[in-house]
Amino acid sequence: MSHAIDELQAIIAEMKSEMEEQRLISGSAGASGSGSRPVRDRIERMSAEVVDSNPYSRLMALQRMNIVKDYERIRDKAVAIVGVGGVGSVTADMLTRCGIGKLILFDYDKVELANMNRLFFTPDQAGLSKVEAAAATLSFINPDVRIETHNYNITTVENFDRFLDTISQSGQVAGQPVDLVLSCVDNFEARMAINAACNERNLNWFESGVSENAVSGHIQFIRPGDTACFACAPPLVVAENIDEKTLKREGVCAASLPTTMGITAGFLVQNALKYLLNFGEVSDYLGYNALSDFFPKMTLKPNPQCDDRNCLVRQKEFQARPKPVVIKEEPVSEEPLHATNEWGIELVAEDAPESDPQPPKSSEVGEGLRLAYEAPEKSSETPAETVTAPTDDTSVEDLMAQLKSM
Amino acid sequence: MVDDSTRKTLSNIPLLQIRAGPREKDVWVQRLKEEYQALIKYVENNKQSGSDWFRLESNKEGTKWFGKCWYMHNLLKYEFDVEFDIPVTYPTTAPEIALPELDGKTAKMYRGGKICLTDHFKPLWARNVPKFGIAHAMALGLAPWLAVEIPDLIEKGIITYKEK
Numbered sequence: 080m081s082h083a084i085d086e087l088q089a090i091i092a093e094m095k096s097e098m099e100e101q102r103l104i105s106g107s108a109g110a111s112g113s114g115s116r117p118v119r120d121r122i123e124r125m126s127a128e129v130v131d132s133n134p135y136s137r138l139m140a141l142q143r144m145n146i147v148k149d150y151e152r153i154r155d156k157a158v159a160i161v162g163v164g165g166v167g168s169v170t171a172d173m174l175t176r177c178g179i180g181k182l183i184l185f186d187y188d189k190v191e192l193a194n195m196n197r198l199f200f201t202p203d204q205a206g207l208s209k210v211e212a213a214a215a216t217l218s219f220i221n222p223d224v225r226i227e228t229h230n231y232n233i234t235t236v237e238n239f240d241r242f243l244d245t246i247s248q249s250g251q252v253a254g255q256p257v258d259l260v261l262s263c264v265d266n267f268e269a270r271m272a273i274n275a276a277c278n279e280r281n282l283n284w285f286e287s288g289v290s291e292n293a294v295s296g297h298i299q300f301i302r303p304g305d306t307a308c309f310a311c312a313p314p315l316v317v318a319e320n321i322d323e324k325t326l327k328r329e330g331v332c333a334a335s336l337p338t339t340m341g342i343t344a345g346f347l348v349q350n351a352l353k354y355l356l357n358f359g360e361v362s363d364y365l366g367y368n369a370l371s372d373f374f375p376k377m378t379l380k381p382n383p384q385c386d387d388r389n390c391l392v393r394q395k396e397f398q399a400r401p402k403p404v405v406i407k408e409e410p411v412s413e414e415p416l417h418a419t420n421e422w423g424i425e426l427v428a429e430d431a432p433e434s435d436p437q438p439p440k441s442s443e444v445g446e447g448l449r450l451a452y453e454a455p456e457k458s459s460e461t462p463a464e465t466v467t468a469p470t471d472d473t474s475v476e477d478l479m480a481q482l483k484s485m
Numbered sequence: 486m487v488d489d490s491t492r493k494t495l496s497n498i499p500l501l502q503i504r505a506g507p508r509e510k511d512v513w514v515q516r517l518k519e520e521y522q523a524l525i526k527y528v529e530n531n532k533q534s535g536s537d538w539f540r541l542e543s544n545k546e547g548t549k550w551f552g553k554c555w556y557m558h559n560l561l562k563y564e565f566d567v568e569f570d571i572p573v574t575y576p577t578t579a580p581e582i583a584l585p586e587l588d589g590k591t592a593k594m595y596r597g598g599k600i601c602l603t604d605h606f607k608p609l610w611a612r613n614v615p616k617f618g619i620a621h622a623m624a625l626g627l628a629p630w631l632a633v634e635i636p637d638l639i640e641k642g643i644i645t646y647k648e649k
Contacts, residue, residue: 188596232570234570234572234573234574234578235548235570235572235573236507236508236546236548236570236571236573239508239573266581266595267578267607268572268574268578268581271572271574271577271578272572272573272574274574275573275574310577313608313611386504386577386614451607451608452607452608452611452612453608453612455611455612455613455614473518474518475514475517475518475521475547476545478518478521478522478525479521479542479543479545481521481525482521482524482525482528482540482541482542483540483542485525485528485529485532485540
């Protein structure tokens with residue numbers, strides 16, 4: 080008897096959680112909204128009117144303050160976010176609140192209670208796919224944003240082609256590429272896959288990352304052919320000056336803090352906005368050392384010996400393109416700033432072009448930065464004592480059968 | 486870093502020469518042959534030295550791999566399913582080896598039971614592209630992981646011996 084009651088209770092609990100899931104998913108689907116939460120209607124045009132009921136008044140004020148020209152252009156922009164975890168979800172949240180036209184979310188993970196030390200997701204979403212849960216919350220926050228979700232791992236052979244097609248055809252105008260790709264993934268494999276895709280389709284993207292010990296982060300702007308791609312050099316990371324020997328990794332893969340992730344997402348979206356709406360200066364690389372509150376910046380030139388052949392194609396294209404002349408609006412001053420220059424002091428541009436770009440070494444990157452490891456020498460030979468696989472006429476099928484029968 | 490016995494194991498696994506990923510269909514077949522040759526040699530070496538510890542096979546495209554690995558502890562054999570995909574960026578990036586049945590049982594795993602590799606694995610792999618293949622990933626990645634994690638998991642009672 081009590082056994083049957085337990086079983087029924089389990090069934091009820093399961094149905095409850097299913098209903099909850101449905102409620103969350105349906106929240107993302109309809110503008111009218113079937114749930115109990117009030118959902119506002121879509122807004123046709125962004126208004127600059129300053130009233131409590133206008134969700135865009137403070138953003139449109141950026142125009143009046145002469146920061147952004149024509150803020151409403153943001154509605155024409157489509158951004159792909161790969162990885163909707165600690166950084167990606169906050170990134171999506173910020174862009175949604177800014178009224179971005181379209182967001183395309185990629186992730187194949189589920190929300191877990193272990194994610195609750197980070198921002199955005201809530202405990203009741205545990206068990207839902209991250210993209211579904213995110214889409215529900217984001218559409219509720221701003222129903223004007225079009226949200227497209229993709230629940231798969233982009234690094235596998237079959238999914239990579241779908242990823243390529245999506246980023247090059249799911250822009251705000253169908254058939255057009257997205258305006259920007261934001262990498263918010265937590266692993267090297269996925270970053271390299273995004274890099275390969277963006278080099279192939281010539282799309283600008285931002286790499287972002289937070290260190291496994293949670294005390295540093297960075298963003299990197301990659302414009303194929305113009306700045307170093309992710310395969311041009313070993314990953315550039317923030318030097319933390321922690322003694323390797325005192326760094327305990329016992330029993331864990333990674334630590335995380337909502338602060339470091341929020342700051343990194345803030346850097347990422349700030350630079351994405353500057354790029355999309357054409358204001359301020361977009362950083363090529365911006366690091367964050369949380370232990371010393373140090374923010375290193377630098378620019379990394381592409382490696383003429385990059386292993387990614389599409390990177391080399393983009394480098395050639397870039398070199399052949401005429402460079403736009405940057406005209407800086409100098410403040411007009413009546414008097415000379417300094418009448419005399421007794422000591423002969425002059426300003427030298429920090430970003431003076433290098434004559435012959437070579438793959439960088441750790442000693443050559445900016446202060447407070449290091450390469451994750453030293454790049455291998457290009458000419459390195461196979462050590463004599465090792466053996467190489469023999470090449471013969473045996474077919475792959477024969478070899479497969481041979482290994483299977485061992 | 487890499488200890489002497491691992492170094493010796495590694496030096497007896499044939500190195501690969503062809504730099505090709507699964508998207509480059511024609512050249513990939515050549516690379517796949519090298520992968521199989523290296524794996525066959527590695528399994529032979531293991532058998533000869535009495536340290537046979539895994540079997541692998543793949544789908545016909547060579548993009549999905551699966552098999553078994555086992556670990557001897559106090560004369561008992563603990564066996565696990567092993568699987569991984571060949572990423573589109575292979576061999577620049579190593580395969581992410583997974584033991585799905587141990588997912589959630591140890592903190593040294595990422596989602597889906599992918600094993601958490603040491604800080605040394607990736608730089609070592611990166612310096613040896615395209616010479617390292619699946620056999621090297623098994624020797625350098627999975628073997629040391631099992632040697633550290635399995636005795637610990639047995640001791641904690643998280644995994645128990647199953648009669649096969």
